[in-house]
Amino acid sequence: MMQYQLFATTPKAMEGILANEIQALGGNNVQQKLAGVAFQGDLAMAYAACLWLRTASRILLLLGSFEVKSQQDLYIGIQNIDWSEHLNPDDSLAVTFSSKNNPAINNTHFGAQKVKDAIVDQMRTKFNQRPSVDTERPSIRINVYLHNDTAQLSLDLSGESSHKRGYRDINITAPIKENLAAAILLRAAWPEIAKQGGSLLDPMCGSGTLLVEGALIAGDIAPGLQRDYFGFLGWKQHDQALWQSILDNALHRRDIGLNQLPVIVGFDQDRRSVVAAIQHVENAGLSGKIHIEKRDISDASAAESWPKGLIVCNPPYGERLGDEEQTAILYRQFGEVLKQRFIGWQAAMIIGNPELGFRLGIRSQKPITLFNGALECKLLRFKLEENNFFEPKAKSQQERIEQISRRAQTEQPDNQAEMFANRLRKNLKKLNKWIKLNQIHCYRLYDADLPEYAVAVDVYQGEKIWVNVQEYEPPKTIDPIKANQRLAGVLKEIATVLEIPAEQVFLKIRRKQKNTDQYEKQGDSRRFHVVEEGSCKFWVNFEDYLDTGLFLDHRPVRLLIQQQAKDKRFLNLFAYTGSATVHAVIGGAVSSVTVDMSNTYLDWAKRNFDLNGIRGDHKLVRADCLQWLNEQAGAKHKPQFDLIFLDPPTFSNSKKMDEVFDIQKDHVQLIHDAAALLAPGGKLYFSTNFRRFKMDQGALKNLLIEDISKAMIPEDFARDAKIHYCWKISR
Numbered sequence: 266m267m268q269y270q271l272f273a274t275t276p277k278a279m280e281g282i283l284a285n286e287i288q289a290l291g292g293n294n295v296q297q298k299l300a301g302v303a304f305q306g307d308l309a310m311a312y313a314a315c316l317w318l319r320t321a322s323r324i325l326l327l328l329g330s331f332e333v334k335s336q337q338d339l340y341i342g343i344q345n346i347d348w349s350e351h352l353n354p355d356d357s358l359a360v361t362f363s364s365k366n367n368p369a370i371n372n373t374h375f376g377a378q379k380v381k382d383a384i385v386d387q388m389r390t391k392f393n394q395r396p397s398v399d400t401e402r403p404s405i406r407i408n409v410y411l412h413n414d415t416a417q418l419s420l421d422l423s424g425e426s427s428h429k430r431g432y433r434d435i436n437i438t439a440p441i442k443e444n445l446a447a448a449i450l451l452r453a454a455w456p457e458i459a460k461q462g463g464s465l466l467d468p469m470c471g472s473g474t475l476l477v478e479g480a481l482i483a484g485d486i487a488p489g490l491q492r493d494y495f496g497f498l499g500w501k502q503h504d505q506a507l508w509q510s511i512l513d514n515a516l517h518r519r520d521i522g523l524n525q526l527p528v529i530v531g532f533d534q535d536r537r538s539v540v541a542a543i544q545h546v547e548n549a550g551l552s553g554k555i556h557i558e559k560r561d562i563s564d565a566s567a568a569e570s571w572p573k574g575l576i577v578c579n580p581p582y583g584e585r586l587g588d589e590e591q592t593a594i595l596y597r598q599f600g601e602v603l604k605q606r607f608i609g610w611q612a613a614m615i616i617g618n619p620e621l622g623f624r625l626g627i628r629s630q631k632p633i634t635l636f637n638g639a640l641e642c643k644l645l646r647f648k649l650e651e652n653n654f655f656e657p658k659a660k661s662q663q664e665r666i667e668q669i670s671r672r673a674q675t676e677q678p679d680n681q682a683e684m685f686a687n688r689l690r691k692n693l694k695k696l697n698k699w700i701k702l703n704q705i706h707c708y709r710l711y712d713a714d715l716p717e718y719a720v721a722v723d724v725y726q727g728e729k730i731w732v733n734v735q736e737y738e739p740p741k742t743i744d745p746i747k748a749n750q751r752l753a754g755v756l757k758e759i760a761t762v763l764e765i766p767a768e769q770v771f772l773k774i775r776r777k778q779k780n781t782d783q784y785e786k787q788g789d790s791r792r793f794h795v796v797e798e799g800s801c802k803f804w805v806n807f808e809d810y811l812d813t814g815l816f817l818d819h820r821p822v823r824l825l826i827q828q829q830a831k832d833k834r835f836l837n838l839f840a841y842t843g844s845a846t847v848h849a850v851i852g853g854a855v856s857s858v859t860v861d862m863s864n865t866y867l868d869w870a871k872r873n874f875d876l877n878g879i880r881g882d883h884k885l886v887r888a889d890c891l892q893w894l895n896e897q898a899g900a901k902h903k904p905q906f907d908l909i910f911l912d913p914p915t916f917s918n919s920k921k922m923d924e925v926f927d928i929q930k931d932h933v934q935l936i937h938d939a940a941a942l943l944a945p946g947g948k949l950y951f952s953t954n955f956r957r958f959k960m961d962q963g964a965l966k967n968l969l970i971e972d973i974s975k976a977m978i979p980e981d982f983a984r985d986a987k988i989h990y991c992w993k994i995s996r
Contacts, residue, residue, distance in 0.1 A: 266307040266308065266309070267307060267308065268293075268305050268306065268307055269305065269306060269307065269308070269310075269311055269326050269327070270303070270305060270326070270327035271292070271303070271304050271305065271306055271310070271311055271314065271324065271325065271326055271327070272298075272301055272302070272303050272304075272324075272325040272327065272419065273287065273301055273302050273304070273314060273318060273321040273322075273323070273324050273325070274300060274301040274321065274322045274323045274325070275300060275301055275302070275320055275321055275322055275444065276300065276322065276442075276444070276445065276448075276635070276636050277299070277300050277636050278634050278635050278636055279320050279444070279445075279448045279635065279636075280297045280298065280299070280300070280301065280302055281297065282320050282448050282451050282452065283301075283302050283318065283320045283321055284297050284302045285451075286317075286318050286319060286320060286321075286451075287302055287304050287314065287318065290310070290313055290314065290317055290318070291306070291310060291313070292304035292305065292306050292310060292314070293305040293306060308502075308504055308507060309507055309511060311324065311326060311422055311497075312422075312497070312507065312508050312511050313511055314422075315422050315423055315427070315489055315495055315497070316487045316488075316489040316490065316511060316512070316515060317487050317488070317489070317515070318427065318488075319444060319447035319448075319451070319478070319481070319482070319488050320444045320445075320447050320448045320451070321423075321427045321444065322423075322426050322427055322428060322444060323408075323421055323422075323423040323426060323427060324421075324422045324423050324427065325408055325419035325420065325421055325422065326419055326420045326422055327417065327418070327419050328346055328351075328418045328419060328420055329342075329345070329346060329418050330415055330416060330417045330418065331345070331415075331416055331418070332414050332415060332416075333367060333369065333370065333411055333414060333415070333416045334369055334414055335369050336369060336370060336379060338369075339369075339370060339376065339379050339380065339383075339409075339411075339416060340379055340382070340383045341383075342416055342418070343379075343380050343383035343384060343409075343418065344383045344386070344387050346418065348384050348387055348388060349388070349391060349392075349501075350501060350502065351405055351420065351500060351501055351502065352388075352396055352404050352405050352499070352500070352501055353396075353404075353501065354388050354389075354391075354392035354394035354395065354396060355394060355396065355397075356396045356397075356403075356404035356405070356499060357396055357397045357398065357399035357403040357404045357499075358381070358384060358396050358397075358398060358399070358403050358404060358405055358406070358407060359398060359399060359400045359403040359405075359406045359407070360377040360378075360380045360381050360384075360406075360407045360408075360409065361377070361406060361407070361408045361409070361421065362374075362376040362377035362380060362408075362409045362411070363409070363410050363411065364376055364411040364412075365411070365412045365413075366412065366413050367411050367412070367413060367414065370411060376409065376411065377409075380407060380409050381398065384396070384407070402424065402425075402494055403424075403496075403499070404499030404500070405420060405421075405496065405499055405500050406420070406421035406424055406496045407419075407420065407421070408420070408421045420496070420497075420500065421496045422495065422496045422497045422500075423495060423496050424494055424495050424496030424497070424498070425494065425496075427444065427488075427489065428442040428443045428444040428445075429443070429492070430443050430477075430481075430488050430489065430491055430492065430549070431489075431491035431492045431493065431548070432477060432491050432545050432548035432549035432550075433472070433474070433545055433548070434472075434541065434544060434545065434548070440471060440579055440637070441474055441475075441579050441615070441637055442474075443474055443477075443478055443488070445615075445635065445636075445637060446474045446475045446478040446579075447478045447481075447482065447488065448635060449475065449577065449579075449613060449615055449635070449644055450475065450478055450479050450482055450577065450613075451482070452613070452633055452635075452644055452646070453575055453577060453611070453613035453644070453646055454575075454611070455479055455482055455483070455575055455577070456482055456483070458574050458575050458611065459479075459482065459483035459527055459574075462527055462572050463527060463572055463573060463574025463575060464527055464528035464529070464530065464567070464571045464572050464573065464574035464575070465479045465480075465483070465527065465528070465529045465530070465574055465575050465577065466529075466530045466531070466532075466565075466567065466571075466574070466575070466576050466577075467479075467530075467531045467532070467576070467577055467578050468531075468532045468560075468562055468565035468576065468578055468599075468602075469532070469533060469562060469578045469579070469580050469581075470531030470532060470533045470538070470542055470557060470578070471533060471535075471538050471541075471542065471579070472538055472541040472542050472545055473531055473541070473542030473543075473545045473546055473555070473557060474545070475531075475577050475578070475579065476529055476530075476531045476542065476546070476555050476557070477545055477546060477549045477551065477555070479529055479577070480526060480529050480549070480551050480554060480555055481549070483522070483525075483526055483527055483529070484519065484522030484523055484525065484526050484554075485518045485519070485521070485522035486515075486518070486519045486522055486523075487515040487518075487519070490512075490515055490516070490519060491548070491549060491550070523551075523554065526554050527572070527574065528556075528570075528571045528572065528574070529554065529555045529556070530555070530556045530557070530571070531555065531556070531557040531558075532557075532558060532559070532560035532561075532562070532564075532565055533557075533559065533560070534559065534560065534561045534562065535559075536559055539557055539558065539559045542557045543557050562595065562598060562599055562602060563598060563602065565602050565606070566602075566606045567606065567607065567610075573607075573609045573610045574610060574611070575610065575611050575612070575613065576603065576607060576610055576611070576612040576613070576649075577612070577613045577614065578614050579614065579615050580592075580595065580596065580599065580614055580616065581595065592621065593621060593624050596621045596622075596624035596625055597624045597625070597626070597657065599625060600624060600625030600626040600627055600657070601626075603625065603627060603647075603649055604626065604627065604649070604654050607649050608649050608650065608651065609649060609650070610649045611646070611647065611648055611649065612627075612646070612647040612649055613644060613645065613646045613647070614644070614645055615635060615637065615642045615643070615644050615645075616642060616643055616645060617637070617640055617641075617642050619632065619643050622643070622645050623657050624657050625647075625657065626654060626655050626656055626657040627647045627649065627653055627654055627655075628647070628653040628654075628655065629645040629646060629647050630645075630646045630647070630648075632644065632645055633646075656749065681717065681751075681754075682751070682754030682755065682757065682758050683758075684715065684717075685715060685717075685718045685754065685755060685758055686758040686761065686762050688711065688714050688715055688718075689710060689711055689722070689758065689759065689762045689763075690762055692710050692711055692714070693710060693762070696708065696710070696980070696981060699980050699981075705820075705981075706725070706726045706727070706796055706797045706798060707723070707724065707725045707726065707796050707798060707805075707815065707817055707820075708723070708724055708817060708979075708981040709721060709722070709723050709724075709817055709818075709981040709982055710722045710723070710724050710732075710981070712982070712984055712985055713737060714984065717751065718751060718755055719736065719737040720734055720735060720736050720737065720752070720755055721734070721735040721737070722734055722755075722759060723735075723813075723817055724763070725794070725796050725805055725807075725813070726796065727794050727795050727796045727797070727805075728794070728795070729765070729769060729794075730763060730765050730769060731769050731770075731771065731794060731805075731807055732759055732760075732763065732765070732769065732770045732771065733771050733773065733807050733813055734755065734756065734759065734770060734771065734772045734773065735772075735773045735774075735811075736752055736772065736773070736774050752772070756770050756772060771807035771808060773811055790806075790808040790809055791806075791809065792806065792807075792808060792809075793805065793806050793872075794806075794807070795876065796815070798815070798820060798823070798844075798848075799820075799823065799824050799827055799848060799851075800827075800851055801827075801844070801847045801848055801851050801877060802847075802873075802876045802877055803815050803842070803844055803847065803873055803876070804842075804869065804872050804873055804876060814841075814842045814844075814869060815842070815844055816841075816844075817979075817981070817982075818954075818978070818979065818982050818988045818989055819844075819845075819912070819952065819977075819989070820979050821976070821977045821978070821979050822845075822910070822950055822952060822977050822991055823844060823845050823848040824848065825950070825977075826845055826848050826849050826852065826908060826910060826950070827848040827849065827851060827852035828852060829852070829908060829948070830848070830849040830850070830852035830853055830854040830908055831852060831853035831854075832853060832854075832855055833849070833853075833854050833855065833906075833907035833908045834854070834855060834856045834857070834905065834906045834907050834908070834944070835849040835850075835854040835856070835857040835858075835906065835907070835908045835909075835910075836857070836858050836860075836904075836906040836908070836909040836910070836939075836942065837849070837857065837858070837859045837860065837909075837910050838860050838890045838894065838909065838910065838911045838912070838913070838939065839860070839861060839890050839911070839912055839913045839914065840859040840860055840861045840866070840867075840870060841861060841866050841870075841912075842866050842869040842870050842873060843859050843861075843866075843867075843869070843870025843871075843873050843874065843885070844873065845910045845912075846859045846870065846874075846883070847873050847874065847877050847879065849908065849910075850874075850877070850879050850883060851877060854883075854908070855882070856881075856882040856883065857882075857883045857884070858884050858886060858904070858906075859883070859884065859885050859886065860886045860887075860888055860890050860893055861886075861887065861888075861890070862887060862888060862889050862890065863887075864887060867885050867887055870885055871885060890913070891926060891931070891935065894935065894938040894939060894942075895934075895938055897938075897941075897942060898937070898938040898939075898941035898942060903941060903942055904942055905942065905943075905944040905947075906942050906943060906944060906947060907943075907944050907946070907947045907948075908947065908948055908950075909939055909942065909943065909947070909948070909949040909950070910950050910952075911935070911936070911939050911949060911950065911951045911952070912951075912952045912953070913926070913928055913932075913935060913953065914926070914928070915927075915928050915953065915954060915955040916928065928953055928955050928958065929955065929957075929958060929959070932951075932953075932958075932960070932961070933961050933964045933965060936949070936951060936965060936968070936994065937965070939951075940968055940994060940996055943995065943996055945996075946995075947995065947996070948993055948994070948995055949993075949994040949995065950991065950992070950993060950994070951991070951992045951994055952977075952989055952990065952991045952992075953989065953990055954988070954989045955990075956987045958990055960972075960990075960992065965994075967996070968994050968995070968996060969994065969995045969996070970992050970993075970994050971992060971993045971994075972990070972991075972992055973991050973992060973993050974986075974989070974990045974991050974992075977989070977991040
């Protein structure tokens with residue numbers, strides 16, 4: 266039988282997979298080329314390639330090659346073929362043309378037109394009739410590839426891309442083509458796993474492409490069996506009897522294979538994807554052979570009756586701006602699911618960003634490069650065995666918090682955590698009488714009492730009990746895995762000792778503060794809760810910011826302000842969420858001015874005002890406090906206040922401030938300006954959390970300054986006498 270020169274195209278990086286397929290099919294002289302494989306075979310081999318090759322894009326039959334140095338060379342070269350051997354004058358044709366490094370013809374549309382003209386002119390001369398053009402389903406499709414000075418002329422036996430199997434709804438956009446899905450499965454050793462009876466599971470199945478291709482492979486079903494059009498069907502040299510025999514053989518093999526399919530299952534959280542996948546399964550003639558259901562990735566698990574096999578998926582790549590963090594969370598979650606529920610399985614996934622692979626916490630085999638369209642991807646393959654599992658390094662504070670929270674819920678805590686639990690119980694017993702006597706609702710229960718557990722634990726009581734845990738960031742010399750394990754133990758024991766659900770314990774990581782870290786946003790939950798303090802109510806938030814909106818160590822000075830505020834005019838500078846103002850107004854202040862430069866915190870203060878029914882002459886001012894104070898102190902008619910609370914940050918270089926602020930360097934001018942607004946007999950309370958702060962009393966000789974720090978340290982903070990300093994100042 267006549268031997269043809271054949272060429273199968275494929276996406277870049279899939280040439281090796283395709284070459285293996287062609288050799289298994291019986292192709293001769295198989296040679297890998299860029300984006301394709303050259304081989305030889307008879308007509309039966311050509312038909313089999315169209316029907317059976319899973320990773321090919323097109324099957325081309327070489328008609329000839331010739332030199333092209335001008336447009337006329339192309340025309341003559343095409344006319345040297347006797348086209349009456351390939352099509353009738355009343356048939357249709359289409360031309361695909363591509364050119365690379367040929368200066369004579371670099372316009373593909375012009376090249377295709379020239380090829381078409383040469384064929385049409387020849388047929389018109391011979392038969393006085395010309396074939397028509399049909400770009401959709403022509404009788405034959407001509408392919409010309411012009412590289413440098415050489416043109417290769419081929420007949421496209423596929424007619425349309427071989428990835429179009431015929432089962433997928435053309436109106437549904439799928440993230441991967443069928444031949445790429447097949448390549449993933451072949452590289453992941455799915456044929457071998459299927460022969461051994463292993464299951465196939467895609468927990469993010471989308472429209473079901475990987476599942477259908479997996480079933481076709483496992484069931485020895487030709488991928489082209491559903492197609493009703495090939496490029497050779499209208500070719501004059503087409504042998505229908507030979508084609509029918511190859512088709513009948515494939516149908517017979519399918520009937521046998523359908524009865525031998527292993528367990529194949531797909532999950533997806535999107536109902537529309539599930540509906541599409543079920544439709545594609547039905548279109549592929551696989552109804553009842555593949556199970557698909559709506560299920561979130563967090564709920565993915567295998568039934569006990571399913572033999573261990575291969576988990577395969579094409580998860581989101583996180584390519585769009587803003588998707589990165591959400592995608593990273595998904596990968597971490599998926600890694601936990603694999604490690605907890607699929608030990609003994611194998612897994613494979615194709616990812617666009619290799620960095621995401623580390624979020625799984627599973628060591629992979631050597632990644633394989635594949636291309637999804639123009640996007641370079643990596644195929645990761647895993648053996649889900651405990652010796653391949655690791656704790657992925659967090660890329661951000663939020664990631665680390667999520668890791669620790671998951672560990673607290675799923676793993677046994679550090680065996681020394683009972684020591685921490687005993688200290689919690691001891692502190693709770695010690696503070697209990699004081700809490701009840703003073704009607705304290707929010708307090709510090711633990712503050713790095715034990716060196717091994719360097720955390721602060723604050724309890725907030727409202728309609729529920731919430732706990733805000735702040736870790737003092739461990740030194741770099743501490744093993745991060747050990748640190749995470751201990752922190753997970755802390756979270757678990759807090760929930761146990763206080764008898765509250767784990768979701769009511771919140772973790773923050775407190776680094777040495779830079780600039781205004783306390784104000785930096787950590788999340789966007791927008792979940793607020795109401796707590797009480799000294800007849801006042803406050804909104805607190807445990808998820809979105811490093812601090813909750815209520816500094817517990819300042820409770821005594823706030824209560825002092827409430828006691829002294831009756832009939833007073835009150836000024837709150839660097840006001841944060843306005844808690845001191847609320848105390849002053851509840852204490853009877855006749856007016857107040859609350860100054861802060863953050864819209865976020867002034868809005869929060871406004872909500873606190875509304876929560877406490879505060880109306881009337883109580884102003885919220887958005888301004889740089891330094892500039893505002895300086896302007897007011899220098900005004901001809903200065904505003905007068907009977908009570909001022911001044912609690913500036915330690916340091917700030919906020920873009921909203923004109924200059925860099927340093928509390929040690931700038932406190933003298935700051936206190937002078939604030940004191941200038943004191944009415945006769947008025948009091949200024951100045952507070953700072955800067956541990957190395959030194960009050961420059963020599964530069965403030967015109968003021969009466971009394972250090973009241975000791976009296977302003979509450980009992981629940983008594984272990985740390987330097988938590989803050991406080992002075993009462995008058996003129």
